Amino acid sequence: MSQQFLLSFKADVSLIESEAKGHLVLRSPNHSLTFKQAQLGLKTALRTLADGGATLAELNQMIQQDDGELPLLRFYTHLQRFSNVGWLCHSVLDEGRAIAIAIPLTSDYQFPQIEIAVESKYRLSRFAYGHQAEGQLLLESPLSQTQVQLLDWKGAALFSLLATPQSCDQVAKAIPGISLETVKQFVKLLLGAQMVSEVGEEGTIPEQTNPALAQWEFHDLLFHSRSRQGRHANSFGGTYRFSGKIEPLPAVKSPVSAEGIELPTPDLETLKTTEASFTQVLETRKSIRKYGEIPISAQQLGEFLYRCARVKQLLQTEYGEITLRPYPSGGALYELELYPIVSNCAGIAAGLYHYQPLTHQLCRISSRTQPVELLLDDARKAMGQQAIPQVLLVIAARFQRLTWKYESMAYALMLKHVGVLYQTMYLVATAMKLAPCSLGCGNSDLFTQAIGNDYYAETSVGEFVLGSQPNT
Known part of the structure; x- marks a missing residue:
C-alpha cells in the first residue's frame, strides 16, 4: 500500500464546540461551516484535523468505527468542502514525522491527484524558490496557489536535489535513511504545488516549451503575482500596518541644503488662453532626443517643475500628512521626489539639485561629481545620442511613504505613479515646446552614491530628460 499524505486544517481554522447544542463550528477568517448534532466519529475526525491531522485511512477508521458506513460517505463530501474553501493541508511523512506540508494560499486551490512514475525524471521549476519567514523555510512559486513549508532537513535535501533532473530512485539513493x-510523496507534493514537472523525452519540462511562460523572467512573474490578488494569502491594500509603531514620513521632504534657488512661477491663467489645446498637445507628444543651440532656461525649467510637480495643497489627516499635486497619486501620499541634474541650463549652475515642491525651489546638493557625470553619461547612452542631456530629472521614491499604508501592492503602485508622472511631464513639455524623453532604466546604486543616501530609504525609480527643442 502506497504511503498517504497526512491531512490537517490550516492554522487559521478554529474548531468551536457548543456542548449545550451539540454543534461543532469550523471557522476561518473567510468561511464558516456548522455541523449540527455531529456523531462521535465525525467529532473525533474534525478534532484530529484541527489538532495535528491524520492520514485518510486513519480518518476513515475513526468514522467507520464509531458512526458506520453511511456517515463515512458523507465524510468524503465534507473533506471536499474543506478542500473547496482552502482549509486542507497535505503533509509528507517520513518515519511518522512530517517533513513538508503544502498549505493552500487561496480558497479555490484543489490539490490534484497525481501518480508518480518511478522511472520518470523530475525537475524543479525555475520559478520555484525558498525563503525564510518567521523561522520557517518556505517554498513558493508564482505558478502556484499553495506554499510548501519544509519542516525537516530531509525536505530541504530533497528540494535541493531536484534542481537537476532526477528519478525518485536516484533521489532516494542520494539521501541516507530516506x-x-x-x-515519491515529496515529488507528488511538489507536482501538486506546480513546483516540479516531469522531464520530457527531449530533456525539457512544460514551462520551457510553453511560449507564454518561456518569455516570463522569474522576478517579473513573481512581482506580478505577489503585487496583485489571486495567488497569495498576504495582507493586501491600505492596512496601515505600521500605524502606532513607526511615525509616517512627512508629506514633503525637508530641504536637503540651505543653498536654495528660487524658481520662477508661471502665470497659469494666461497659459489657459494662449497655449495649444489639450488635443493638439496629446496628438503631437513625442520623445525628442536632440536639442537646440540655445539651452533650456531657468525660467522654462521653473515653469516645467511648477506645472508637473509642485505641492498645490498640504493637508492633515488622522494618518498623517497628504498633499495635492498636478499628477495623481494613490492615497495622495506622493512618495516621488525629483532630482534635477543640470548640465546646460541658462541661469542655473551645473550640478545636482533636489526640487522642493512646497516652496518651489531648487536645493543644491553637489557640483558635477564623478557619480553625477556617470549618471549623465548613462542617460546619454540610454537615448543612443552623442550629446549629454541638458537636464536629467532623476525620479526617486521615499518608499516608506507608501509601505507605511499599503501592503503587497506598494511597489507596483509606485511604478504606476512613475508612469503617470512621465505622461504629465511629456504633456507639459510638449505644451511648452521643449524636448522631452523618458528613459527605460537607470542606475539606482549610482544615484544613491550621488546623493549620499540610504538605498533602502530613497533611491531612483525613473529618469526623464529635458532640453530645448532643436532649431527648425
Whole structure:
C-alpha cells in the first residue's frame, strides 16, 4: 500500500464546540461551516484535523468505527468542502514525522491527484524558490496557489536535489535513511504545488516549451503575482500596518541644503488662453532626443517643475500628512521626489539639485561629481545620442511613504505613479515646446552614491530628460 499524505486544517481554522447544542463550528477568517448534532466519529475526525491531522485511512477508521458506513460517505463530501474553501493541508511523512506540508494560499486551490512514475525524471521549476519567514523555510512559486513549508532537513535535501533532473530512485539513493515511498510523496507534493514537472523525452519540462511562460523572467512573474490578488494569502491594500509603531514620513521632504534657488512661477491663467489645446498637445507628444543651440532656461525649467510637480495643497489627516499635486497619486501620499541634474541650463549652475515642491525651489546638493557625470553619461547612452542631456530629472521614491499604508501592492503602485508622472511631464513639455524623453532604466546604486543616501530609504525609480527643442 502506497504511503498517504497526512491531512490537517490550516492554522487559521478554529474548531468551536457548543456542548449545550451539540454543534461543532469550523471557522476561518473567510468561511464558516456548522455541523449540527455531529456523531462521535465525525467529532473525533474534525478534532484530529484541527489538532495535528491524520492520514485518510486513519480518518476513515475513526468514522467507520464509531458512526458506520453511511456517515463515512458523507465524510468524503465534507473533506471536499474543506478542500473547496482552502482549509486542507497535505503533509509528507517520513518515519511518522512530517517533513513538508503544502498549505493552500487561496480558497479555490484543489490539490490534484497525481501518480508518480518511478522511472520518470523530475525537475524543479525555475520559478520555484525558498525563503525564510518567521523561522520557517518556505517554498513558493508564482505558478502556484499553495506554499510548501519544509519542516525537516530531509525536505530541504530533497528540494535541493531536484534542481537537476532526477528519478525518485536516484533521489532516494542520494539521501541516507530516506525511503523511496517518502521521495515519491515529496515529488507528488511538489507536482501538486506546480513546483516540479516531469522531464520530457527531449530533456525539457512544460514551462520551457510553453511560449507564454518561456518569455516570463522569474522576478517579473513573481512581482506580478505577489503585487496583485489571486495567488497569495498576504495582507493586501491600505492596512496601515505600521500605524502606532513607526511615525509616517512627512508629506514633503525637508530641504536637503540651505543653498536654495528660487524658481520662477508661471502665470497659469494666461497659459489657459494662449497655449495649444489639450488635443493638439496629446496628438503631437513625442520623445525628442536632440536639442537646440540655445539651452533650456531657468525660467522654462521653473515653469516645467511648477506645472508637473509642485505641492498645490498640504493637508492633515488622522494618518498623517497628504498633499495635492498636478499628477495623481494613490492615497495622495506622493512618495516621488525629483532630482534635477543640470548640465546646460541658462541661469542655473551645473550640478545636482533636489526640487522642493512646497516652496518651489531648487536645493543644491553637489557640483558635477564623478557619480553625477556617470549618471549623465548613462542617460546619454540610454537615448543612443552623442550629446549629454541638458537636464536629467532623476525620479526617486521615499518608499516608506507608501509601505507605511499599503501592503503587497506598494511597489507596483509606485511604478504606476512613475508612469503617470512621465505622461504629465511629456504633456507639459510638449505644451511648452521643449524636448522631452523618458528613459527605460537607470542606475539606482549610482544615484544613491550621488546623493549620499540610504538605498533602502530613497533611491531612483525613473529618469526623464529635458532640453530645448532643436532649431527648425
